[in-house]
Amino acid sequence: MRMARCYRSPGTVAIARPATSCLRSSPVLASRGVPGKPRFMEKWVRSLRGVVLDLDGTVYDDGDLIDGAGDATAAVRAVGLGLKFATNTSRHPCGTLIERLRRQDVYAAPDDVFTAPRAAAAWLLDSGMTRISLHVSPMTVEESTRFAIDEQQPEAVMAGDLGDDWTVERLNRVFPHVMGGAQLLEIQKNRYWKHGDTLCLDAGPFVAAIEYATATTVVVAGKPSAEFFGAAAAPLTSSPPNSSSSVTICKRTCAGPSPWEPERLS
Template structure:
């Protein structure tokens, strides 16, 4: 598979690629160790917004992966970098408390913020919080979404992600959110900058045909689809043509 053999660096999704249903994908840890042994730079590029990267590292370590915090490039990390580029903004976070840690150094407030940042809060969403974000956006705060994924896979089955709540706020406020997580070009550019490798030489490996593969391709990267996680055979008729399809990330060792 030339798209893999020609790659100099990788972005690798977490949920659905390295682990699924809270269990590591067989052979995934060995595939990551193989990339490390071969000297390929990589980042774990995830739209997970409920955990800070320190917590994500602990989770991955518990699954048997060798990971440093710097190798985790999440939507909250990307958003925090984007916000710091805007000067010294005041920020309201509609996120789980754990994810707030990735925004260290920014002023977090619910009083006249410059930005409202919305991510996945799981079961912690409620009408009061959504109304707070709604009113702050109406009052002039810029609307930033960490991602707009429709759903994700949990042990209970497919579960609503942040996207439906972001779209609800867009509809109510009449304001389009700036999406910082995948599939936003902002996310991929920030991640590629972190790798220090030209986009055309970076390959994204994910289980989401729209968010991972389509987003990467629109940003000038290659996109490989795995048949694990949320993958469905109907994804192959989506109109997005991946640069390759593999059964799981364990197959990576055959190509690089």
């Protein structure tokens, strides 16, 4: 069963729930008549400054808004909590995702959506790298326009979801770059994703092949990198130095513990 995990950061407790129950059982919604666990939730919500939501499988599924997600996001904002969206998708640029949310009556400002391609670009800038070999969907090339495309001596190889364009020929183009010292930068490390009723390989297995062949360690910009969620939550955590407030992160996973079983995070 597809689950949505809720991570509380800082802290060590994670609660796994079915895809929409992170929202339906939310303390934010308990006051709006949505079934929840009010005593636990009221105390929980008082400690929060904001919520970070994954998109695919949490807010919408295969492009369609999940039942209750629109009301839930509105309720989060209504009680004064900050709300950000974080997604691993490397097939669509940020602007397209914002328009998709708005078409489904989910409000999102331009800086409310944090994507893995943007996290990858930020990592390159922080590392002082400007020359890259780029392997991403044509629709997300615009996220990397600050960098020079160099297929001779790139400083880094940026790889994302390419669908059927992940071929042996492409792997053999990436391989010598990494063997030559280029940093392998993976936008996200998803193993697979669901398209309609079909499970499809994502970028993870292909980049893992390069990682194995070159005996190198890939840098992951998106999920499951903790830095990715930290960067997405950063705008929500600007609280006074002595504040103990935290941010909750809800994301999709494919399996998890029972709905009320706490899980300790490392």
